[in-house]
Structure formats: structure tokens, C-alpha cells
Amino acid sequence: MSRQRASLEVPVDMISIARTAQIEGAGLKLVAPAKVNLFLSIGDRRDNGYHDVSTVLHAMALHDVLYMKRADIVAARAALESAEEGAPTNTASAGPAGNILISISCDARGGVAPLNVPARENIVFKAIDLLARKADISYDDAINVRIEKNIPHEGGLGGGSSDAAAALVGAARLWGISEDDSLIEEAAHELGSDVAFFLHGGCACFTGTGELFDHELEAMKKPLVLIKPESGVSTAEAYRTFDGNPQKVDESAAAAAEAAQTACEVPLVNNLSIAAESVLPELADVRAWLHRQAGIEASLLCGSGSTTFAVCRDFNVACAIAAAAQSRGWWARTTMFGSLKAAIVPEQS
Ligand SMILES: C[C@](O)(CO)[C@H](O)COP(=O)(O)OP(=O)(O)OC[C@H]1O[C@@H](n2ccc(N)nc2=O)[C@H](O)[C@@H]1O
Numbered sequence: 001m002s003r004q005r006a007s008l009e010v011p012v013d014m015i016s017i018a019r020t021a022q023i024e025g026a027g028l029k030l031v032a033p034a035k036v037n038l039f040l041s042i043g044d045r046r047d048n049g050y051h052d053v054s055t056v057l058h059a060m061a062l063h064d065v066l067y068m069k070r071a072d073i074v075a076a077r078a079a080l081e082s083a084e085e086g087a088p089t090n091t092a093s094a095g096p097a098g099n100i101l102i103s104i105s106c107d108a109r110g111g112v113a114p115l116n117v118p119a120r121e122n123i124v125f126k127a128i129d130l131l132a133r134k135a136d137i138s139y140d141d142a143i144n145v146r147i148e149k150n151i152p153h154e155g156g157l158g159g160g161s162s163d164a165a166a167a168l169v170g171a172a173r174l175w176g177i178s179e180d181d182s183l184i185e186e187a188a189h190e191l192g193s194d195v196a197f198f199l200h201g202g203c204a205c206f207t208g209t210g211e212l213f214d215h216e217l218e219a220m221k222k223p224l225v226l227i228k229p230e231s232g233v234s235t236a237e238a239y240r241t242f243d244g245n246p247q248k249v250d251e252s253a254a255a256a257a258e259a260a261q262t263a264c265e266v267p268l269v270n271n272l273s274i275a276a277e278s279v280l281p282e283l284a285d286v287r288a289w290l291h292r293q294a295g296i297e298a299s300l301l302c303g304s305g306s307t308t309f310a311v312c313r314d315f316n317v318a319c320a321i322a323a324a325a326q327s328r329g330w331w332a333r334t335t336m337f338g339s340l341k342a343a344i345v346p347e348q349s
């Protein structure tokens with residue numbers, strides 16, 4: 001039998017070959033930056049429970065790292081079956097027909113508390129599952145995700161939302177979905193209010209319930225220190241507490257935030273901070289302590305808390321304040337504002 005005839009009789013499954021090549025390959029490395037809200041104005045509560053929001057977000061150099069790789073589907077199935085017998089697992093099935101097995105492992109770094117959630121509750125799982133359903137990925141597949149967490153959760157730094165945005169970008173690449181495909185943005189909107197920002201990154205104004213891009217601002221290049229008490233603040237609880245005593249943002253501050261073309265011009269405002277302080281009174285101690293430190297230009301609660309950020313005169317000031325905060329038992333990190341977004345790190349040659 002000639003070689004030519006043999007190749008006609010045994011059809012070559014190019015998709016399967018490409019997938020196998022990816023299992024053996026290095027996979028993808030993605031960055032998922034943290035954010036602060038330079039300006040956060042929470043407005044009225046809508047019928048669906050979400051609130052109108054006008055906000056200017058800024059990305060930072062501090063970031064989680066995600067490694068996403070095609071996995072051996074047989075091994076992934078075995079892990080899932082052992083889970084059904086009650087063994088702990090980090091694998092769960094996703095996709096339109098439960099046809100995609102996702103394994104998630106997570107290492108916490110730099111004093112960040114470990115994230116102990118089962119795979120199914122990890123927002124990274126939800127992101128990959130949602131995109132698979134929207135794009136109707138109907139073939140069997142298995143994906144391993146390893147998350148290196150540098151961003152504390154329940155810190156108002158958007159770590160979960162940024163991980164979700166990175167997972168959408170990574171899954172799209174693995175499945176050959178164009179990075180401009182509207183399904184990615186659609187999925188981001190459904191996953192949470194901050195996810196859309198991380199697809200954009202840098203410094204940007206968002207409206208709606210926080211998911212609608214309005215305009216971009218020039219990023220700033222200043223050092224900042226982040227300080228977080230051990231306890232977190234649940235975003236939902238902060239919003240609920242806000243409803244008991246809503247604080248409107250001054251119209252002139254809102255107008256200045258809207259008109260700002262650069263991050264430096266944005267007035268630092270957060271009308272969720274009173275509610276967050278009543279959920280976690282220790283936040284008032286962090287605020288008062290920061291006011292006594294020299295070399296700070298301004299400070300504000302990050303989103304719904306429990307991290308407070310302080311813009312510092314220089315990096316040495318930021319480092320000294322971080323060290324002093326750590327000696328009080330708080331988590332603290334120095335970082336820089338930056339123009340990162342949730343993105344694939346290009347391969348180094
Ligand atoms: C505080 C901010 O981080 C500021 O950027 C965001 O508004 C919160 O964004 P997020 O963490 O992505 O929040 P989501 O996962 O969308 O929502 C968590 C919970 O916060 C409340 N929530 C959130 C956003 C919004 N515009 N109104 C709300 O009332 C809802 O109770 C919701 O169940």
C-alpha cells in the first residue's frame with residue numbers, strides 16, 4: 001500500500017494533533033494585575049440589587065500569575081472520579097456538556113492568606129466554564145491552571161476579577177478564539193463588575209454597574225504602599241451596609257473625576273469607605289495611623305476594602321511605611337501604578 005493511499009484511508013485529526021502538541025508544550029503564562037479605585041462613586045441601588053457606579057480604576061505592578069496548560073484528559077477524569085467518591089479534589093467538569101475538565105491549584109505568596117476554595121467556586125473555573133459555554137466548545141478537553149496569588153483576597157484589590165479576566169484571555173488562546181471576540185467581553189460582564197476593567201487595564205473610567213468602559217486616562221508612575229488588616233471585607237456586605245446610610249459624592253468632585261484626562265488629576269474619593277469602616281472598624285485605625293506617617297501624598301480605601309492605599313513621595317518612603325505597617329501585624333506591600341492588563345506574557349526566546 002502506498003503512503004499516499006494510507007493517508008487517505010486514515011484521516012488526520014489536526015485538532016487532536018494540535019491539542020496533543022499543546023499538552024507537551026509549556027502552556028501559557030499570564031499576568032493578572034491588582035487595581036485601586038482612585039475615584040469611586042456608588043449611586044442608586046437597581047432592582048437587581050446592583051448599584052450604579054462611576055469609577056476611575058488604576059492597575060498596579062502587583063499581580064497574580066496564572067499558568068494555563070492543556071492536560072492529560074485520562075488523568076483528569078481519574079481525579080474527578082476519585083472526587084465523586086469523596087476524596088478532596090481540585091478538579092471539576094465544565095463546558096456545555098461537562099466535557100471540559102479543569103484542575104486548579106493555588107499557591108499564596110508574600111504573606112497572602114491561602115485561597116481555600118474548591119475548583120468549582122474559584123472564579124477562574126467560572127470564567128473558563130462560561131467562555132466554553134458561550135463559544136460552544138463541544139469537544140473533550142482538560143486544562144490545568146496554577147495560580148500564584150500575590151494579591152490578597154477580600155482586599156478590594158480586584159484579585160479574583162483580574163484572575164478571571166486572565167483566565168478568559170488564556171482559555172480563548174487555547175481554543176483559538178480571537179482576543180477581539182465579543183464573547184470574551186460578554187463573559188467578563190457576567191462574571192463581575194471589575195472583570196471588564198482588567199481586560200482593558202491601565203487607568204480608565206467605567207460606569208454602569210462598573211462594567212461599562214467610558215474613557216481612558218493617562219496612567220501615573222508613582223509608588224504606593226498597600227496596607228491590609230488580617231480580616232477582609234465582603235464586597236456584598238459593604239454594599240448592603242452602604243444602603244443603610246447612603247453617602248452621595250459631592251457634584252464638584254464627580255465633575256472633576258469625569259473631566260480628568262490623567263490619573264494625577266483624579267480626586268481621590270470613595271463613598272463606600274464609611275460603610276466598609278463600619279463593617280471592619282480596624283480600617284479606621286489604619287487610616288489614622290497612615291495620617292501620622294511622613295511622606296504620604298494621599299491615602300484612600302481600595303474599593304470595598306479591606307486594603308488602604310497611600311500614594312508616597314518616593315519609593316523609600318513607601319518601603320519604610322510598609323515595614324512599619326508589617327511590624328504592627330498588617331499585610332503591607334510597596335508597588336507602582338502601572339499600565340498592565342490581564343494578558344499573556346510573551347514567550348522569551
Ligand atoms: C467595589 C468594586 O470593586 C469597585 O470597583 C466593585 O464595585 C465590586 O466589584 P466586584 O468585586 O467585581 O463585585 P461583583 O462580584 O460584581 O459583586 C459582588 C457583590 O457586590 C454588590 N455590588 C457589586 C457591584 C455593584 N455595582 N453593585 C453592587 O451592589 C452586589 O451585592 C454583588 O453581589
Ligand SMILES: Nc1ncnc2c1ncn2[C@@H]1O[C@H](COP(=O)(O)OP(=O)(O)OP(=O)(O)O)[C@@H](O)[C@H]1O
Pocket residue numbers: 115117121122123124147152153154155156157158159160161163194233235303304305306
Ligand atoms: N481566584 C480567586 N482569587 C481571589 N478570590 C477568589 C478567587 N476565586 C474565588 N474567590 C472568592 O472571591 C471573593 C473575593 O475575591 P476578590 O479577591 O476579587 O475580592 P476583593 O479583593 O474584595 O476584590 P473587589 O475589589 O473585586 O471586590 C473571595 O471571598 C474568594 O473566596
